Amino acid sequence: MAPRLVQPEFSVQRDGERCIACGVCVRQCANQVHSYHPEYEEVRAAAERCVGCHRCAWLCPTGALSIIHTPPTYRHGGHWSSEAISNVYKQADSGGVLLGAMGNSQPVPVYWDHLLLNASQVTNPSIDPLREPMELKTFLGRKPDQVELEMSGPEPSLATTLAPQLELSMPIMFSAMSYGAISYPACKSLAMAARELGTLANSGEGGLHPDFWDFGPSMIVQVASGRFGVTPDYLGAAAAVEIKIGQGAKPGIGGHLPGEKVDDSVSRTRMIPVGSDALSPAPHHDIYSIEDLRQLIYSLKEAVRYRKPISVKIAAVHNVAAIASGIVRAGADIVAIDGYKGGTGAAPAMIRDNVGIPIEFALAAVDDRLRSEGIRNLASVVACGGFRCSADVVKALALGADAVYIGTAALIALGCHMCQQCFTGKCNWGIATQDPYLTRRLNPEIGAQRLYNLLSGWAHEIKEMMGGMGINAVESLRGNRHHLRAWGLSDRELKILGISAVGE
Amino acid sequence: MKIIQAIAQYCMNCRLCEINCMVAHSSSRDIITAFRAERERLTSRVTVEQSGPRTFPVQCRFCQDAPCAVACMTGAITQDPATGWVAHDPDKCVGCWMCVMVCPNGAMARDVGGHVTSKCDLCAALDQPACVAGCPNGALVLAERDEVENA
DSSP: OOOOOSSOOOOEEEEETTTOOOOOOHHHHHHEEEEEEETTTEEEGGGGOOOOOOHHHOOOOTOOEEEEEEOOOOOBBBTHHHHHHHHHHHHHHHHHHHOOSSOOOOOOOOGGEEEEEEOOOOEEEEEEETTTTOOOOOEEOOOOSSSSEEESSSSOOOOOOOOOEEEESSSSSEEEEBBBTHHHHHHHHHHHHHHHHHHHHOOOOOOOOOOOOOOGGGGEEEETTOTHHHOOHHHSSSSSSEHHHHTTTTTTTOEEOOOGGOHHHHHHHHOOOTTOEEEEOSSOOOOOHHHHHHHHHHHHHTTTTTOEEEEEEEEEOOHHHHHHHHHHTTSSSSEEEEEEEEEOOOOEEHHHSSSSOOHHHHHHHHHHHHHHOOGGGEEEEEEESSOOOOHHHHHHHTTTSSEEEEEHHHHHHTTTTOOGGGGGTTEEEEEOOOOHHHHOOOHHHHHHHHHHHHHHHHHHHHHHHHHHOOOHHHHHHOGGGGEEESSSHHHHHHHTTOEEETTO | OEEEEOOGGGGGGGOHHHHHHHTTSSSSOOOHHHHHGGGGGGGOOOEEETTTEEEEEOOOOTTOOHHHHHSSSOOOOOEEETTTTTEETTTTTOOOHHHHHHHTOOOOOTTTTTTTEOOOOTOOOSSSOHHHHHHHSOOOOEEEEEHHHHO
């Protein structure tokens, strides 16, 4: 093969003193990096194919393998980074669009890390969550302007009819990841964990596999521009329905599941022919205004007999506050806002890395706008896009979110090593693939347990942080920006976030 | 008695079970030493069978009325009628391979180096079989034989 200008990104280092040529790496690498040469009784590596997923290093029984990130050592050019140069080489080779997956891979600021949480000292008592009740229960859905009680009976009762609510054991849900983009066992792990935890998973826009209908009460189902797998029964099976307008990783563009991933099972779930590309148009072709959105929201409300909340998910873009206001006025019970660090199975890298705004600002702006218009109670706000840990979640709640969606963190719990090659369909961890040789690698029993463990740990941490602030319920944390201070931000940024600087 | 249950849908063809089996039955019990110094003498008692993308591990299922014990002409393979345990004594084995022929699971391995058969002993000397302990995906589990047969 003629030499290519693009240089390998990884070096596969095999310790000859430890390698026993057992071939585990050969059998596990879907990128065919490793190969066994019986004539020399040795295993060799073609590093140029390595994507840095670390599957081989994890399973090597003697620890003989190290995968070292070796970005090209072009002469340092400041403006012209090695990545920028490599991207030009790649496109000059292929003539195609640079593809990316998972979230924004650029070293952009993480505003969560500029926010600090409060704790009680002396004048207001902190609460020990191991001794005192600490409430993480969260209800999502439209709340009434006021509540009237019926006091005439022996016990007071609620006279106001409440809109349908989703009851979550904690303010964390699994974000939309479709069957097709991720594997059957990955979907099953998420659904099982959501049911066990008392929270919700999200089907994404790929329909709901018949095996997962039993998990319906623990699922939100999506209606997106492709309308894949949408039937009355599909809408009826779930706890809530989400209209997906946009996604943080790729605002303004549609989706494209390559035909190679559409096997018999995905085909039946999505209701499209085997092997055909599943194309989600960029816009919903029946939504060109807030009025059109209202029609779809109320069509879906009719379809579910007004028994389930309807969510609308948008990407965080420049006018997000005004858009969210329109969505609430259109009748949505939940508004989900996906920041520009949100993940995806495939997106043009230029869009993933350059379109949209950070969730921290979008969330603060939306919460402010809805409050100032007096409609904050009409919809719950769900934030998503790059939540890494429980502290990020607490900060989001304090900025104004009712709950958050986590996607990338959940996949990492399942084994994802963030190699960002989901679009190749060769996920060595059995997550973002439909190859039957690879999907077997994810045992949903193990996956669900790991997700359960992750969120149990986060729930403990959230209770500790809330207790430290002297708060005993997430209801009291939501939008409580007095518990946030920021460092290293400009006055303008502080104003938009609506929080004070450290020391103030 | 408890036997090893193979859950085929979770077998991912890493074959760490084979490697761990060989190490557990080596004299050094050290993976690098075993593969360097004893490789010719090591036979895995578990074999991962493959058909296209589907793979599954096969080892002794400790059948009731084990055909291998019936077929063995030297008394090297015996079955305890009370527990169902199938034992193999390599000192009595003459390598006639009759057990290999009759095993319905293909679980008898030919130890070519010693010209005897070798079969799974559930790693009696360890807390749990090495293949079960080392399976990264829960494809091998210990389970009561009745549960496995009724599954």
